[in-house]
Amino acid sequence: SISRSDDVRAARMQLPILAEEQRILEAVLLHPVVVICGQTGSGKTTQVPQFLYEAGYGHTDSQNPGIIGITQPRRVAAISMAARVAEELSLPPTIVSHQVRYEATAGSSTVVKFMTDGVLLREMAADFLLSRYSVIIVDEAHERNLNTDILIGTLSRVIKLRAEMWLQGKAGAKPLRLIIMSATLRVSDFVENTILFNIPPPIIEIETRQHPVTIHFDRRTRSDYVTQALAKAVKIHSRLPPGGILIFLTGQQEIVGLCRKLERRFGYQVIHKKLERRRRETTLPPLPNLFPQPKEEILSSSRADWDVEVEEMEFNNQAPDLGADIDEGREQNSDNDALDTDEEEIVDSDNNYGTRDNDIEVPMHVLPLYSLLSSEKQMAVFKPPPEGSRLVVVATNVAETSLTIPGIRYVIDCGRAKERNYDAASGVQTFQISWISKASAAQRAGRAGRTGPGHCYRLYSSSLFEHYFDEHSKPEILRTPIEGVVLQMKCMHIDAIVNFPFPTPPDRTRLQRAELVLTRLGAIEKSLGKRSSQITDLGLLMSAFPVEPRLGKMLANGTQHGCLPYVIAVVAVLTVGDPFLREEELGLDGQDNEESEDQRRRRALFFEKQKLHSQLGGGRSDAFRLLSIIGAFEYAGGSTEFCREHFIRPKAMEEIRKLRRQLSAIASSVLPQADPQFVAKLPPPNALQLKVLRQVLAAGFIDQVAVRKDIVEKGPSGNKYASSRNVAYRAVDVEEDVFIHPSSILYHQPPPEYIVYREIVRGTRTWLKIVTVVNVA
Ligand code: ADP
Numbered sequence: 014s015i016s017r018s019d020d021v022r023a024a025r026m027q028l029p030i031l032a033e034e035q036r037i038l039e040a041v042l043l044h045p046v047v048v049i050c051g052q053t054g055s056g057k058t059t060q061v062p063q064f065l066y067e068a069g070y071g072h073t074d075s076q077n078p079g080i081i082g083i084t085q086p087r088r089v090a091a092i093s094m095a096a097r098v099a100e101e102l103s104l105p106p107t108i109v110s111h112q113v114r115y116e117a118t119a120g121s122s123t124v125v126k127f128m129t130d131g132v133l134l135r136e137m138a139a140d141f142l143l144s145r146y147s148v149i150i151v152d153e154a155h156e157r158n159l160n161t162d163i164l165i166g167t168l169s170r171v172i173k174l175r176a177e178m179w180l181q182g183k184a185g186a187k188p189l190r191l192i193i194m195s196a197t198l199r200v201s202d203f204v205e206n207t208i209l210f211n212i213p214p215p216i217i218e219i220e221t222r223q224h225p226v227t228i229h230f231d232r233r234t235r236s237d238y239v240t241q242a243l244a245k246a247v248k249i250h251s252r253l254p255p256g257g258i259l260i261f262l263t264g265q266q267e268i269v270g271l272c273r274k275l276e277r278r279f280g281y282q283v284i285h286k287k288l289e290r291r292r293r294e295t296t297l298p299p300l301p302n303l304f305p306q307p308k309e310e311i312l313s314s315s316r317a318d319w320d321v322e323v324e325e326m327e328f329n330n331q332a333p334d335l336g337a338d339i340d341e342g343r344e345q346n347s348d349n350d351a352l353d354t355d356e357e358e359i360v361d362s363d364n365n366y367g368t369r370d371n372d373i374e375v376p377m378h379v380l381p382l383y384s385l386l387s388s389e390k391q392m393a394v395f396k397p398p399p400e401g402s403r404l405v406v407v408a409t410n411v412a413e414t415s416l417t418i419p420g421i422r423y424v425i426d427c428g429r430a431k432e433r434n435y436d437a438a439s440g441v442q443t444f445q446i447s448w449i450s451k452a453s454a455a456q457r458a459g460r461a462g463r464t465g466p467g468h469c470y471r472l473y474s475s476s477l478f479e480h481y482f483d484e485h486s487k488p489e490i491l492r493t494p495i496e497g498v499v500l501q502m503k504c505m506h507i508d509a510i511v512n513f514p515f516p517t518p519p520d521r522t523r524l525q526r527a528e529l530v531l532t533r534l535g536a537i538e539k540s541l542g543k544r545s546s547q548i549t550d551l552g553l554l555m556s557a558f559p560v561e562p563r564l565g566k567m568l569a570n571g572t573q574h575g576c577l578p579y580v581i582a583v584v585a586v587l588t589v590g591d592p593f594l595r596e597e598e599l600g601l602d603g604q605d606n607e608e609s610e611d612q613r614r615r616r617a618l619f620f621e622k623q624k625l626h627s628q629l630g631g632g633r634s635d636a637f638r639l640l641s642i643i644g645a646f647e648y649a650g651g652s653t654e655f656c657r658e659h660f661i662r663p664k665a666m667e668e669i670r671k672l673r674r675q676l677s678a679i680a681s682s683v684l685p686q687a688d689p690q691f692v693a694k695l696p697p698p699n700a701l702q703l704k705v706l707r708q709v710l711a712a713g714f715i716d717q718v719a720v721r722k723d724i725v726e727k728g729p730s731g732n733k734y735a736s737s738r739n740v741a742y743r744a745v746d747v748e749e750d751v752f753i754h755p756s757s758i759l760y761h762q763p764p765p766e767y768i769v770y771r772e773i774v775r776g777t778r779t780w781l782k783i784v785t786v787v788n789v790a
């Protein structure tokens with residue numbers, strides 16, 4: 014039996030999904046696949062696993078002894094939802110557990126397991142029938158993540174197989190049930206896709222008491238949306254009744270910047286000081302200290318999302334300012350609560366504080382929220398703000414559907430999101446800020462109507478919205494490289510990828526590209542008389558590691574001369590991302606008008622530290638620079654002090670260490686001859702090991718080679734250059750000239766003839782990132 018605390022019981026009573034418990038359990042009993050649609054915050058993620066648990070799923074003596082698995086697209090969600098459900102059920106994390114790439118509480122006594130979709134996919138490579146599970150809940154299916162889509166495709170087959178085995182009376186065989194959960198009603202790609210499910214699964218719709226949200230469009234769409242967001246927040250804060258404000262921006266840098274600005278003007282300390290001063294002037298007794306613990310400086314949590322943010326310095330694909338000249342009225346009449354947007358133009362630039370600030374006596378409780386923030390800091394949004402303050406959360410898409418922040422009454426939506434795109438023919442990636450879809454805009458607005466009537470301020474015009482916003486966002490499978498999942502499918506012996514029941518099939522060129530890359534890497538091959546390629550022994554070994562195929566190949570190849578610990582370190586850092594802070598993040602990008610003495614000193618120090626780690630292996634490799642920083646960090650005892658001094662992100666270093674440990678553990682079972690004992694402190698590699706490392710890198714990036722253009726054109730004599738800046742290269746499969754990115758240590762050196770690169774990204778130019786010289790004797 015279950016003991017829930019009074020608080021939990023009261024909170025559950027508020028959740029609309031509670032009324033549907035019987036209907037859901039019945040549907041799950043009668044149908045192998047059930048779809049549940051319900052607005053964000055209706056209780057799907059926290060409650061459905063509890064319904065199943067209470068109905069006996071996962072109990073060894075029941076009809077359905079297998080565990081209850083729930084997949085999430087995001088690590089944070091897997092961790093925080095497991096913690097929440099454990100708390101609601103008053104059960105320990107050994108029973109209600111999580112498992113993500115870097116950590117797990119799951120073990121042999123786990124009954125309810127939250128995991129990322131990638132974790133479950135990997136489990137299927139080892140146990141395709143998922144025999145330990147009785148039910149799998151695929152959450153956030155509306156997001157259409159790559160892994161989620163693939164999971165739904167593979168699970169559709171597993172369900173059939175498990176049902177057949179059960180009908181045939183195989184010993185111990187039980188059917189597997191699948192629950193697909195979505196925050197929107199757009200599920201036709203799953204429900205009406207007869208290749209996926211020949212009998213359409215029933216849809217259970219959760220009615221939500223959504224309060225009305227008034228939408229306010231801006232009359233004009235401007236490109237300086239961060240400034241507009243600031244102005245809007247100030248206006249709401251100074252004029253409108255209490256209630257949290259949720260601001261949607263596109264990335265960490267914008268978020269940290271805006272948080273800092275709000276904090277500087279309306280942070281607790283600022284307001285408190287002002288009020289104190291006023292009291293003193295009027296000789297009133299001092300103000301009681303309402304907030305005994307001043308908030309931590311927001312900057313300290315700053316860590317860039319390397320994967321996505323790399324491009325920030327070179328965005329040239331600003332979303333078009335199409336609505337700029339269109340004048341129009343407000344979309345809907347606002348009630349008394351609303352800001353009168355027509356009333357005046359907001360000119361509230363950063364330096365022009367105006368007199369309005371002076372009247373504000375309520376402090377803001379400002380919290381950033383983005384995916385790479387530590388989970389502990391992310392959880393801060395669930396806590397009530399200090400009494401007498403206004404909660405202001407500045408977030409990315411994370412707050413759109415996967416986390417529900419209590420108490421939000423106002424939403425400010427910039428209408429944009431950062432999107433990764435990928436050209437299948439060349440492998441070139443682009444990162445751009447694009448308009449969100451109408452569906453996303455509706456989700457964002459909905460965040461304001463959870464606790465009462467709310468308002469959503471859209472920082473764009475209604476005509477822009479009508480004409481330039483897509484109805485729905487594009488599934489990820491159409492936007493990213495898929496060789497990783499194709500390799501996993503081959504591991505599961507799903508060889509004819511074209512026949513796979515994708516919810517949205519990628520076009521053939523993408524599938525072909527993935528197979529081409531895997532063939533070049535030696536992970537798959539076509540044997541005589543077979544129509545589709547199959548996994549090789551090397552491919553199998555590569556796929557044992559939870560990293561992308563190229564990096565898996567480096568591990569599989571890196572066993573000579575005691576090299577494996579170094580290969581593991583390089584792979585870990587390439588997976589986690591560049592741990593160095595960038596100039597902009599240090600406020601050293603020259604954006605501030607005058608640079609102080611202090612900033613000048615920091616800048617000099619920054620470059621000095623960068624140089625310090627550029628020496629390994631002759632200073633001709635970004636990969637070695639990254640290896641060097643890991644070595645130095647661990648020798649210094651892995652302290653945050655070291656991170657501060659060397660301008661690196663502590664959280665990234667922590668993840669790198671966790672991944673090294675994990676890869677070492679896997680290697681000791683699949684590559685025992687290489688003796689990959691995990692030791693945090695690595696001695697510097699010797700010359701031979703560096704040579705092997707270069708070869709291993711070259712083998713992993715065998716088709717990501719670039720040759721200096723003059724060498725291609727004129728032969729080995731080539732030109733003489735002093736620096737790599739503006740020197741064109743030619744890369745395999747890529748039509749246009751490509752260049753070494755300014756963040757590379759090679760940028761300031763004479764350009765090598767041949768390099769391999771980690772990534773190719775189109776921005777102001779087509780850049781090669783994380784490069785390594787390979788033709789060194
Ligand atoms: P859905 O999955 O339908 O979006 P959830 O099950 O995630 O809904 O959320 C249900 C409720 O539980 C929400 O009101 C949310 O704020 C609350 N909640 C979720 N996690 C926590 C937490 N860690 N602490 C407090 N409340 C939480």
Ligand code: MG
Nearest residue numbers: 057058414415
């Ligand atoms: Mg949810």
